[in-house]
Amino acid sequence: ALASGYHNQPEMTQEKFKPSFLDETKTLFRTGDLGKQTAPGIIEFMGRKDNQVKVNGYRIDPGEIEYQLTRYAPIERAIVLPVQVNNQTQLSAYCQTDKTLEIAEIRELLAKFLPVYMIPSYFIFLKQFPLTRHGKLDLHSLRELRETGKSLVNSNYVVPRNYLESNLVSIWEKILSKHPIGIFDNFFEIGGHSLLLSRVVTRVHKELNVSVKLADFFKVPTVAGLATLISQTQYNYQEPISAIPPQKSYPM
16 A cells, blocks of 8 residues: 655655665665565564554554643653553553643543554653663663553452443453453553454444444543443433343452
C-alpha cells in the first residue's frame, strides 16, 4: 500500500525514494528501519534510525503524542515510551506536572487529535523527571515507575451488581485474559489497548446486541461507567426481565 512518491512533494520524494540497486529503472522506499544481512537472503532487523515504534502493527512517532500532551496546560513536559506488557508492546506516557490530573480527561483530549492506537495505555505523573548522574533523562527509571506505579492497578475490587455488568466483566476477562476484573477497574490500566478494544466492541455487539463506539471507552473506561452509558443513553438497552446475574466468588 505504498505509492511511488509523495503527492506534489518532489523534495520529500527524492529524500525517501532511492534508486534500487536491483533495478536502476525503479526506486526503493527508505523506511528508516535498520538491518544487516547475516546470511544469503536473511536480513536481521536491528531497530530504527528515528524514534518511531511499532505498536499493534502501526508505525507511531512518540513525539507526536508528546506534543499533544504538552498542549494541555498542566503538563509541563511529556515522554512517551514503548513498554512490554504480557509480550505485547504498549505505550506509556510520563507527564511532568505538579497538578492532580484525571487520566480519563487526558485520554478524551488526545482522542480529539490522535487515532485510538496512538493513545497511551498507561499514564505516570511526576513532579520531576528522574535524571542520571550526568544530568540526562533516566529512561530506565521511568520504565521501572510504570511497573511499580500504584495508580496502574485498582486494588479496590468490586463485584458486578447486575446482569449487564456481569456480562461486560465476562467479556473483558476473556479478552484481557485477566481474572478477576472489578467494575471500577480501568480498561487501559489493566492491560487493554486499541487492538483489544476493537475486540471488546465487537463482542459486546455480538453477545449483548448493543453498539458502542470506541470513543465511548475514553469517556467511561470502566465496566460500571460503560454499563451506565448503555442503559441510560441513546443505546436504549433493555435487560432481560428474567435475567439473574451470574454469581462470582474469588479468593481475596
